Amino acid sequence: MAKAAPQQEDTSKYTSGQFQTIIDQCEGCGRIVTAGADKFCRTYAVPAAKWRQGLCNFATHAKPEIVAAAAKINPLKASKRAAAKKKK
Ligand code: SF4
Structure with a gap:
């Protein structure tokens, strides 16, 4: 089965004035x-607004870092667990 030729995207809507150019954080x-001569976002008309609150949630080049919090250990339960293991 032959693959369909990639369609040329119509970029005229980006230059119509409704879309703003990308910002530095969008690079990549x-x-x-x-x-x-300009670059636009395919998803958002105002890219700067997506970065106002932090990372753009649709960015393909930047992902938020997920910091896993260390689990709190109850010392009483930990000592009971350790004692139970020694009995076996
Ligand atoms: S998806 Fe987000 S990061 Fe990517 S170009 Fe658009 S606004 Fe910029």
């Missing part, structure tokens, strides 16, 4: 579209 994202 896979959703960037180049229209003319």
Whole structure:
């Protein structure tokens, strides 16, 4: 089965004035579209707004770091568990 030829994306909507250009934080994202001399986001019309509160949630090049909190250990239960293991 032959693959369909990739379709040329119509970039005229990005240059219509409704879309704002990407910001520095967007560089490297896979959703960037180049229209003319400028770069735009395929997903958001105002990329700067997506970065105002931190990371853009649709960014393909930046993921939030998930910090796992260390589990709290109850010392009483830990000593009972250790004593139970010694009995075996
Ligand atoms: S998805 Fe987010 S990071 Fe990527 S180009 Fe759009 S606004 Fe920028």
